[in-house]
Amino acid sequence: MQEFTDKIRAALSERSGLPAQGLKLEQPRDPKLGDFAFPCFPLAKALKKAPPAIAAELAGELAEDLDGISVEAAGPYLNFRVDPARLAESVVSAAVEAGSSYGSTRDGEGKKIVIDLSSPNIAKPMSVGHLRSTVIGGALQRIFDALGYETVGINHIGDWGSQFGKLIAALDRWGAETDLETDPIQALLALYVRYHEEEESDPELAEAGRAAFRALEGGEDEEVRRKWEHITELSLAEFDKIYSRLGVTFDEVRGEAFYEPYLESAVDRVEAAGITEMSEGALIVDLSHISESTPPCLLRKTDGTTLYATRDLAAVFHRWELYEFTRCLYVVGGDQRLHFQQLKGVLERMELDWEERVEHIAFGMMRLPEGRMSTRKGRVIFLEDVLDRAVEEALRIIHEKNPDLSCAAEVAEQVGVGAVVFNDLRRERIKDVEFDWDEILSFEGETGPYVQYTHARLASIQRKAKDRGEGEGEPDWAALEDARGVLLRIGRFPDVLRSAARNAEPSEVSTWLLGLSREVNGWYASHRVLGQDSGVTTARLALVRATQQALAAGLRLLGVAAPDEM
RNA sequence: GCGCCCGUAGCUCAGCAGGAUAGAGCACUGGUUUCCUAAACCAGGGGUCGCAGGUUCGAAUCCUGCCGGGCGCGCCA
Incomplete structure (x- = not known):
């Protein structure tokens, strides 16, 4: 177009x-x-x-x-x-020829995009809150890939920090009575919760926690190190189950611990820039250049150990040296705005010209009607449960509406998971979302299954056409005059993708998918494809094919399956 | 207290880097299937775009202030 x-x-x-x-x-x-x-x-x-x-x-x-x-x-x-015929021929041919890669361009050739996504914490179950970073980041990676960029998706696992000292202390004290193998994450979570319950009234426990982290960071205590590694392995294995259902893959899975050897040099580098100072025993970088009230960035605590910001700094140095990225996107919740402002503030004070390539791709918080989710308080909804219930609901509807469907279980997984994923990518990422079972289990209206269903019906027409040997004549493109709305939507896709990439906003793709679905469903209801004059059937069938492929291309970028039947 | 984000129909959201009469879905009411999947389609009601100023030929969109909600604010991550 x-x-x-x-x-x-x-x-x-x-x-x-x-x-x-x-x-x-x-x-x-x-x-x-x-x-x-x-x-x-x-x-x-x-x-x-x-x-x-x-x-x-x-x-x-x-x-x-x-x-x-x-x-x-x-x-x-x-x-x-x-001219209607020209528009039809141009748009339909472009979409059909490109097939599943419709919308792809070479805009980003030679440019690298680093995306930090998902980044769950070890020893905690994945909640619906973690879904957001995973699914938004995954979609962004596919979108940038489609535009020809070289992308590096990094799952920056939260596997380091004083909380693991606490966990190890808890394991030391209550490990004997804990079954870590059956359901490792739940067991670890229980230990963590118990630690926090008893920590306040038990100074010895608190000290044991701090000591364990010191030992972990010191790196000389093999015993502590082994315990930590075990916890990590158990957790990663659980996470992989979810990732495979969501169809998310990573180019690098690196815990914060990975950057441990780089911490010293990172701190040295900041110190060499001459912007550090000691304050109340801690090593800090003053950030009052951003604004009077911006708190300083802490690099080292009084006891000499490092912090979250130190590790993120080491990570971003490492990433720059490795990739010289065009953009480095952190798909992390909006509650960490200050952290990224500080991180960038330090880079700015170091006068690194690539500072502006580092972007915090913030997203809104997932909340429950009764307030903020809290793992410690047991006020969470686990992602696995949401996926399971959505799939169950999809299966129920398939039994009801399409009982003869041959691979019902497989399609139910695609539709159920698709509903959950699409629902999360449907609105602008910055908006807070209140978790609502009714909404997430709804498959009608502006939902993933609606788009999938539209796709399936278009696929069905093509199967029938093939069986009957229809649609092989010369297309009468002018017959698509009244499908203008559909054609214009399809034709706009490349621009939508560019915009979605520029704004790091997958919802632009979902909005486009919903619009195209609505448009084509309206057309579908009032036009028959099969059994018309040869030229008309051929042209309409080509439109059906183009639309089906465009929908498939969009869904694929979002990480939602596009089943041919459902 | 200070800072950042959000505020469009009863509810959930679009509105594309200022442009023509503000659009969808859900819910509600009524209709559509001897016809390619009714998870669909069609029709109907429903809006002081939080409020007040400002910039502009033109503002839901940009600026300022206020209100409401969310998040954050040195040794957690």
Whole structure:
């Protein structure tokens, strides 16, 4: 479709003298007005004429330049309409030829994008809260891949810090009475909760926790190290089960511990920049250049051990040296805004010019109706339970609506998990979401299953056409005149992807999928594909195919399966 | 107290880097299946775009203040 917009821009640029790139083509309010619109207001000043007069004049001139595109002035607007047959042929062919890679470009060739995603903490179960980073990050990685970037998805496991000292202390004290093998994460969680319950009234326990972390960080105590490694292995094995259901893979799975050997040099590097100071016994970087009230970044505690910020600093240095990224995206909740502001603040004070390539891709918090989730207080919803219930519900509906479906269990998994994933990617990532079972188990309206269902019906028509040997004639492209809405949606996909990547916003893809589904469902309800005049059937079938593939391409980027039957 | 984020229909959200009469879904009411999957489609009601100023030919969109909600604020991660 870009061929048409390029043509319009070029002609407009020629006639107005403005650079083609800056000309913004919009969609007319009412689709009846045209396919693209150009408001003439910005030209008024330069030409010293009223916008409607400019529009009228340009309409006449442009009509000569644009072959196959009609122009009409409507007040201060210029409305363009592409010849229906040309639009149909162009959009449908592009989508069908590209197939599952429709929307892909080479925009990002030679550029690297590092994405920090998921990043759960060891020894804690994955809650629906962790879903967000995993699913948003996974979608972003696929979107950037599709645009030709080289991406590096890093799962930065929270496997380090004083909490593991606490856990080891708890294990030392109560390990004998704990079964770690049957359900390791639940057992570890119970230990963690118990530690916190007893810590306050038991100074010895608190000291044991601190001592264990010191020993862990010191690296000389083999015993402590082994316990920590065991905890890590148990947890990672559990996480992998979820990741495989979500279809998420990583290029690197690195715990914070991985950066442990780099901590000293990271601190040295910051110190060498001459921006550190001692404050109340701790090593800090002052950040008052950001604002008077920005708290300093702590690199080292009074007892000499490092902190979260130190490790993230070591990690970002390491990533820069390894990849020289174009963008380094941290898909982390908005509650950590200050942390990333401080991290970037330190890089800024070090005068590293790549500081602005580091971005915090913040997302809203997942909350329960009764408030914030809290693992310690047992106020959490486990991701596994949500997936299981969604799949169960999908299976129930399949039995009800399509009892003959052959691979029902497999499709139920695709639909159930798809519903959960899509639901999370449906709204702008920045918005907080309140967890709601009814919403997540709903498969009607603006949901993943709605898009999947649309896809399945389009796939079904193609199967039937093949059986009957229909749709092999010369396509009568003009017959797609009244599928304009569908065509324009399909044609817009490459722009949607670019925008989604620029804004690191997967919801732009979900919104597009819902719009295309709505559009094609409306068309489907009033047009029959099979059994028409050969040219009409062929053209409609091609549209069906193009739409089906476009939907599949979009769903794939979001990490949602596109079953052919459901 | 200070800082950041959010605020569009009863509910959940779109509204594309300011542009034409603010759009969907859910819920509610009514309709559509001898016809390619009714997880669908069509029709209907429902809005002072939190409030007040400002910038502009033009503001849901940009700026300022206020209100409401969320999050955060040195040795946790």
